[in-house]
Amino acid sequence: AQSVAQPEDQVNVAEGNPLTVKCTYSVSGNPYLFWYVQYPNRGLQFLLKYITGDNLVKGSYGFEAEFNKSQTSFHLKKPSALVSDSALYFCAVRDTNAGKSTFGDGTTLTVKP
Amino acid sequence: DAMVIQNPRYQVTQFGKPVTLSCSQTLNHNVMYWYQQKSSQAPKLLFHYYDKDFNNEADTPDNFQSRRPNTSFCFLDIRSPGLGDAAMYLCATSILDRTYEQYFGPGTRLTVT
Numbered sequence: 001a002q003s004v005a006q007p008e009d010q011v012n013v014a015e016g017n018p019l020t021v022k023c024t025y026s027v028s029g030n031p032y033l034f035w036y037v038q039y040p041n042r043g044l045q046f047l048l049k050y051i052t053g054d055n056l057v058k059g060s061y062g063f064e065a066e067f068n069k070s071q072t073s074f075h076l077k078k079p080s081a082l083v084s085d086s087a088l089y090f091c092a093v094r095d096t097n098a099g100k101s102t103f104g105d106g107t108t109l110t111v112k113p
Numbered sequence: 114d115a116m117v118i119q120n121p122r123y124q125v126t127q128f129g130k131p132v133t134l135s136c137s138q139t140l141n142h143n144v145m146y147w148y149q150q151k152s153s154q155a156p157k158l159l160f161h162y163y164d165k166d167f168n169n170e171a172d173t174p175d176n177f178q179s180r181r182p183n184t185s186f187c188f189l190d191i192r193s194p195g196l197g198d199a200a201m202y203l204c205a206t207s208i209l210d211r212t213y214e215q216y217f218g219p220g221t222r223l224t225v226t
Contacts, residue, residue: 042220
């Protein structure tokens, strides 16, 4: 079985400050990990993924995420937040043996000017 | 640009009146998904197709049906909508590779009166 947890419903940061959105996962095999962003009344948009290799993954719009196998985490980060980053962020995991992805409950990021 | 298109973006139907939502894609992906999303919660997978191979989730109500007449198009039929079916419905596509991300359409927001 696979599962993913986003422990924070809401993250608030000031523009220009670094941001972190947390994600932890549980899988029986090797994990494939994804981050998606959703703006109001829109579909989800792919940001980045970890499949194998370098633990630090870089994605769209200056976002990056760090895979930590020992802590089973895949936190999303950005060095300097923008107001336009305000959105709903979903972490998703897919086990190597799974036929589908499991999404976290989402974290609402609010960046204030 | 290659993309996933959903029509209509907003749909209002009456309680018990059948409704069909449509999805088309120009990505030529062989996997298509239908998700239900309520109130900024995690998307809930209803069913998916690997080419024409239909895969229904165990907890998807019988009220929900789907058709995929060809690679490009997929339809979600709700035979007798109830008030609890009001939600955002998201279509997504992917290639048949567990490492591959999903591409989402903009969604159809369904209102049941």
